[in-house]
Amino acid sequence: MVLKKKTGQAPSKGAKRADGRTADELRPFEAKVGVINRADGSAMFKSGKTIALAAVYGPRELHPKFLQNPEKAVLRCNYNMMTFSGSGERVKPGPSRRSREISMIIEKALTPVLNLELYPNAVIDVYVELLQTDAGTRCAGVTAAAMALADAGIPMKDLVSSVSVGLVNGQIVADLTKEEEDMEGTVDVPTAVLPRTGEFTLLQLDGHMTPEQLQEALELSTKVSQHIYAAQKKALKERYHHA
C-alpha cells in the first residue's frame, strides 16, 4: 500500500468535517422493523439521506429446480436503486454491473450468520431497495437486511451491523457522505461487523491507504458499528414491547 498523497490541508485530529460531524460521528440514523406487510420479514434503515428498505421472503421452494442445492438453502440477494433515488439524474432502472456486485457482497456479508444447511432445496430471498441515496447504500442495505432476516424468524448466529469508514483529507472518519466520497484522494472502506464477536463479514477498499490507516479504520468501524447494533436491537424489540 502506498502512502496517500495529501491534497489540500490536512486537518488536525478532532477537527470537524464538512457537515459538522466529528471523525467518529455517524449521520443521524433510524431503524424500523416490519415496514412491509406481505413480506415474511422486513426492515428499514436510514442513515442521513440514505434510506434502505429490506424485505425477506422464505425459506421457500426454489424454482426453477435446477437452481436448488440439495445440501443447503440458496441465499438470493437483490440490491436495487429506485429510479428517483439519486441526487442528480434519474437512475437507470434494472440490473447493472454495480448492482450485481453489491447484491453479491450483501449475500456474502449475511451468509456467515445464517445456517443455510437447515433448509435444503429452499431459497431465502432478500430484496434491498434504496429509496434515497447519499453514499453508504450497501452498508445501509446490509444493516436493514440483517434486521429483516431476524424479523423473518430465520435462525441467525448474530446480527450484522454495517458502516463505511474511510480516509478523507488524511483523516480516518466514519460514515462518509457522497460529498466526502467524491473528494480528491478519499478512500472509502465499507465494512460489516458481527457485533458480538467483532468479526468482519464485509471489507472493500479501492484506493491507497497505509496498513496503519486501515488498522485504524477497522478499529473505528468496530467501535461505531456498536451504535448501529444498538439501534437494530431496539427496533427489533420495539415491535413486541408495545403490545
Added chain:
Amino acid sequence: MGNLFVKEKDIVVPGEELAEGMDYLPVSGAFRDGEKIVSTHIGIVAVEGRLVKVIPLRGKYAPKKGDVVIGKVADMTFSNWFIDIDCANSAVLSIKDATEFVERGADLSQFYSFGDMIATRITNVTRGAIDLTMRGPGLRKLGAGRIIRVCSSKVPRLIGREGSMISLIKEKTGCRIVVGQNGVVWIQGEPQNEMAAVEAVEFVNKNSHHEGLTDTVSKFLDDRMKGIAVPKDSFKDDDSFYREPHHEGGYEGRGYRDDRRDRGGFRPPRRDFRDNRGNGGDSRGPPSMYERREMRDTRMRRGFRGGYDSR
C-alpha cells in the same frame, strides 16, 4: 459458576447472550458458543431449571412428525399429490396414504384437486422431504370456508390446553374450525359467525404473549356475538388430534398389506390388481421408466387434468 443475563419472558434478538457457564444448557432457539449461550431467534426467553430456550415470535413453520397441518394441493403426479404446507419444502401425499383406495393410473384430481385444502398429518420428515397421510381421525378434505394464517409458534396458544381455547371459540361462534400446526386455520359457518371467529383467531394471534388469554377472548366474543345467532347443533368435528399427545413415532408407517387388513375399518375389496392396471388390462408388469416418462409427457400435453387413459 453460571450466570443468567436475561429474565424469563424477556424479548431477545439473534446474537444476544442469554447465559454464561456450563450450568445452563441451550434447548431450542439458542446455541452454545464457548462459555456463552446465545439466542438465534427473535423470541421470548423461557428458563426451566438449567434449560434455556427461546420461543420464536416469528418464522416459518418447521415440520414435525405427528403434526396435523392444513395444506393446499399444489401439484400431482401418477402416484402422489404435492401439498403446500406453508413451509420451506412441499410435502408429498402418496396414494397409499389417501383415505380411499386409489386405483393405479386413476385421475388423482378426482380425490384431491388443485387448490383443495386438506387437513393431513405428517408421518415423516427427512432433510426437507415431508411425507403425509390422510389416515386418522379428523383428517379430510376441507370444504367451503375461510382460510386464515397465524404464526405457527402461536398455534399452541390458539388451541389451548386440551383444546380449551379453540373449543371456546367454536362454541361461542358456532363455527367449524380446524387449526393446523403450520398456522393455517380453516373456519366454516354462517357469514357473520365466520367473521367473528376470524377476529377471535386474529385476536389470539396478536395477543398470544399475554396472561389470562382465554378469559379475554371469552369476553371479546361475548361482546362480538351480540345479536348474532349461534346455530344450536353446530356440527362437532372429530378433532381429537388436539388432545392426543404428539405422535412420536405413533404412526408405524405403511406396514404390509396383510397387517393393514387386520386393523379393521373400511377396506376396499381386494382386487387382483394385475387386471386393473391403468394401461388397459395389459399385464406386462409395471411400466418402465421410459413408458412412465412418455405417459407423463402425454399428460402434460393435455394440460394435466385428463387422465391419460380417458380417451
